[in-house]
Amino acid sequence: MNYFPDEVIEHVFDFVTSHKDRHSISLVCKSWFKIERYSRQNVFIGNCYAINPERLLRRFPCFKSLTLKGKPHFADFNLVPHGWGGFVQPWIEALARSRVGLEELRLKRMVVTDESLELLSRSFVNFKSLVLVSCEGFSTDGLASIASNCRHLQDLDLQENEIDDHRGQWLSCFPETYTSLVTLNFACLEGETNLVALERLVARSPNLRSLKLNRAVPLDALARLMACAPQIVDLGVGSYEDEQDSESCLKLQAAIRKCTSLRSLSGFLEAAPHCLSAFHPVCHNLTSLNLSYAAEIHGSHLIKLIEHCKKLQRIGDKGLEVVASTCKELQELRVFPTDLQGGGNTAVTEDGLVAISAGCPKLHSILYFCQQMTNAALITVAKNCPNFIRFRLCILEPHKPDHVTSQPLDEGFGAIVQACKNLKRLSVSGLLTDQVFLYIGMYATELEMLSIAFAGDTDKGMLYVLNGCKKMRKLEIRDSPFGDAALLADVNKYETMRSLWMSSCEVTLGGCKRLARKAPWLNVEIINENDNNRMEENGYEGRQKVDKLYLYRTVVGTRVDAPPFVWIL
Amino acid sequence: MEKDGLGLEITELRLGLPGTEKMMKKRGFTEMIMASSGSNSDQCESGVVSSGGDVGKVSESPVAKSQVVGWPPVCSYRRKNSCKEVSTTKVGLGYVKVSMDGVPYLRKMDLGSSQGYDDLAFALDKLFGFHGIGVALKDGDNCEYVTIYEDKDGDWMLAGDVPWGMFIESCKRLRIMKRSDATGFGLQPRGVDE
Numbered sequence: 175m176n177y178f179p180d181e182v183i184e185h186v187f188d189f190v191t192s193h194k195d196r197h198s199i200s201l202v203c204k205s206w207f208k209i210e211r212y213s214r215q216n217v218f219i220g221n222c223y224a225i226n227p228e229r230l231l232r233r234f235p236c237f238k239s240l241t242l243k244g245k246p247h248f249a250d251f252n253l254v255p256h257g258w259g260g261f262v263q264p265w266i267e268a269l270a271r272s273r274v275g276l277e278e279l280r281l282k283r284m285v286v287t288d289e290s291l292e293l294l295s296r297s298f299v300n301f302k303s304l305v306l307v308s309c310e311g312f313s314t315d316g317l318a319s320i321a322s323n324c325r326h327l328q329d330l331d332l333q334e335n336e337i338d339d340h341r342g343q344w345l346s347c348f349p350e351t352y353t354s355l356v357t358l359n360f361a362c363l364e365g366e367t368n369l370v371a372l373e374r375l376v377a378r379s380p381n382l383r384s385l386k387l388n389r390a391v392p393l394d395a396l397a398r399l400m401a402c403a404p405q406i407v408d409l410g411v412g413s414y415e416d417e418q419d420s421e422s423c424l425k426l427q428a429a430i431r432k433c434t435s436l437r438s439l440s441g442f443l444e445a446a447p448h449c450l451s452a453f454h455p456v457c458h459n460l461t462s463l464n465l466s467y468a469a470e471i472h473g474s475h476l477i478k479l480i481e482h483c484k485k486l487q488r489i490g491d492k493g494l495e496v497v498a499s500t501c502k503e504l505q506e507l508r509v510f511p512t513d514l515q516g517g518g519n520t521a522v523t524e525d526g527l528v529a530i531s532a533g534c535p536k537l538h539s540i541l542y543f544c545q546q547m548t549n550a551a552l553i554t555v556a557k558n559c560p561n562f563i564r565f566r567l568c569i570l571e572p573h574k575p576d577h578v579t580s581q582p583l584d585e586g587f588g589a590i591v592q593a594c595k596n597l598k599r600l601s602v603s604g605l606l607t608d609q610v611f612l613y614i615g616m617y618a619t620e621l622e623m624l625s626i627a628f629a630g631d632t633d634k635g636m637l638y639v640l641n642g643c644k645k646m647r648k649l650e651i652r653d654s655p656f657g658d659a660a661l662l663a664d665v666n667k668y669e670t671m672r673s674l675w676m677s678s679c680e681v682t683l684g685g686c687k688r689l690a691r692k693a694p695w696l697n698v699e700i701i702n703e704n705d706n707n708r709m710e711e712n713g714y715e716g717r718q719k720v721d722k723l724y725l726y727r728t729v730v731g732t733r734v735d736a737p738p739f740v741w742i743l
Numbered sequence: 744m745e746k747d748g749l750g751l752e753i754t755e756l757r758l759g760l761p762g763t764e765k766m767m768k769k770r771g772f773t774e775m776i777m778a779s780s781g782s783n784s785d786q787c788e789s790g791v792v793s794s795g796g797d798v799g800k801v802s803e804s805p806v807a808k809s810q811v812v813g814w815p816p817v818c819s820y821r822r823k824n825s826c827k828e829v830s831t832t833k834v835g836l837g838y839v840k841v842s843m844d845g846v847p848y849l850r851k852m853d854l855g856s857s858q859g860y861d862d863l864a865f866a867l868d869k870l871f872g873f874h875g876i877g878v879a880l881k882d883g884d885n886c887e888y889v890t891i892y893e894d895k896d897g898d899w900m901l902a903g904d905v906p907w908g909m910f911i912e913s914c915k916r917l918r919i920m921k922r923s924d925a926t927g928f929g930l931q932p933r934g935v936d937e
Contacts, residue, residue, distance in 0.1 A: 253813045362820070543815060
């Protein structure tokens with residue numbers, strides 16, 4: 175097999191970057207396994223408890239970039255209590271002790287402390303990129319360490335984290351000699367920003383491509399920043415509220431005009447709507463527009479903005495008819511509910527979805543919250559857009575049927591999975607029987623992630639999915655009547671999956687215990703916050719329902735950092 | 744399993760060994776509301792409650808506005824930042840909206856231009872042309888109105904408790920409310936027994 179010296183093979187491997195492909199080549203033979211091991215640059219760990227740092231380092235001693243994910247997805251919706259886990263500290267400690275030349279760390283849903291950030295900043299001389307998504311546990315003091323100590327930092331990207339803002343001077347901690355900034359995203363910080371420090375930082379960062387500001391950066395400061403950074407490609411506008419200051423608006427417009435490389439726009443956390451017009455000159459170049467946080471921007475202003483954006487590929491809000499008619503390049507769409515009470519005539523319906531599917535043939539990812547849906551609409555959508563990779567539909571009211579026929583939405587979702595042969599991620603909602611899961615099991619051959627809520631009738635539903643979807647990686651289920659029979663039917667299936675979440679279902683403690691016995695390579699966690707529900711050891715456990723079950727495959731056994739309300743069987 | 748009522752059986756106290764009740768099947772949505780004690784503290788509420796077995800009908804139960812944890816599935820970060828009232832203003836800086844019960848329009852005032860509660864009282868008086876508000880703030884009794892404010896966390900607080908600096912940092916909007924609307928909330932006139 176090996177007619178080439180290792181260096182040549184290694185060079186060839188350099189062109190193989192996807193994790194799946196690297197994994198495949200490592201399985202070819204011992205020699206390739208070894209070469210791949212030592213040349214692996216990027217490691218992705220989808221569940222931080224599936225493996226530990228020591229084993230990671232043993233297998234891949236030379237990696238430069240690590241991605242770690244902690245809490246299960248439903249933690250985003252407050253279903254996982256505080257303190258569950260996902261601590262990054264042991265990882266950073268282990269990496270710091272080793273000789274890994276870490277350059278990039280990407281964390282999602284993990285607990286990060288200031289101590290961790292300080293250790294990180296001091297331990298890796300060439301550290302370049304820190305990306306934190308939906309993390310918590312740290313403050314701006316941690317950011318100050320990063321700014322002070324990471325001489326070669328290029329990216330500091332904070333997305334939707336809970337950060338304790340001490341309103342300190344973390345921005346001024348970047349040394350005056352520091353000029354290598356490429357990405358700076360602090361949109362999720364709550365407090366005031368040191369504008370002077372920010373302007374000076376931007377002014378001395380010629381490589382700055384992406385800048386996402388927080389609430390506290392006002393209009394005139396924004397104008398000055400844009401004037402310092404005309405090379406910007408990706409801009410997140412913080413807030414510009416004061417419409418009284420039209421002079422600042424003009425200055426902003428002048429500065430924006432010079433930003434000919436601007437392709438992506440987001441933010442507008444609080445925006446004076448008519449200042450949006452400052453962005454009209456660059457709209458025709460935009461490929462990505464995310465207005466999903468812009469609570470203050472109403473229909474007509476949005477429509478004007480969208481009308482200017484012909485090259486849109488990604489967008490995040492209402493005005494769907496306009497989107498459908500003007501954004502022909504649209505690939506990804508997210509429509510969030512502005513009113514979670516589900517009322518009001520500003521809510522979107524199935525008509526919007528159909529319009530989008532008809533007008534945007536390149537659409538492949540959608541997250542759509544709406545009031546109501548029909549099978550007919552979904553069938554039409556499936557016909558119009560057979561290229562969906564991600565289809566997430568959330569009808570706000572659980573168990574809501576087709577509002578015209580009062581039937582379950584089985585046929586509609588069935589049409590989606592049948593038409594979209596590349597579907598990787600699906601979220602279903604509305605009134606659904608076991609039938610929809612039969613369709614999913616039958617047709618969704620590429621499906622990797624499935625989110626189920628308030629759906630199904632019997633264990634058969636879950637079984638259809640477990641038996642049918644060969645590529646399933648993450649299955650998350652809430653408030654659905656699936657129980658022990660489905661859970662235990664094929665224990666080996668879970669070895670092929672990353673994780674399974676079941677909350678408020680019919681699974682019992684006895685069932686979970688049986689599962690844990692049958693599958694010692696699984697961590698079966700019961701999350702039990704309510705003291706009154708303390709799990710009893712004696713005989714009635716067979717019938718005692720488990721509120722939250724989270725199981726995942728692991729090669730390192732039971733984790734040692736579980737809090738008292740997590741019971742690992 | 745069709746449930747016509749609220750499924751109140753789940754809340755009944757019974758004598759008997761666990762497991763002697765019939766095995767419950769699919770939980771109706773209503774039952775879940777009753778059983779759920781772990782509602783989160785998000786301000787945004789879920790949609791209308793409907794019983795699990797009802798097809799095509801939306802039944803309003805008395806607990807219609809209860810919260811189901813984590814539904815709809817909008818992440819908490821996004822809930823905090825985008826589903827608030829449109830009237831959210833920057834905290835601690837400049838103008839906040841001021842509403843007064845009985846007045847059909849709101850006003851905006853610059854908190855930063857006041858030096859303390861006394862100043863604020865005076866400014867509020869001027870804003871609405873009403874001479875009682877200042878009194879309400881200052882000593883809290885014998886006045887028709889109370890002044891409350893919405894803080895960063897979305898809670899409504901009585902103005903005057905915290906130091907001025909802390910107040911302007913966290914005040915997002917003001918409301919001048921009729922004292923009669925606030926009775927039962929512990930706002931006793933000082934030194935007077937109810």
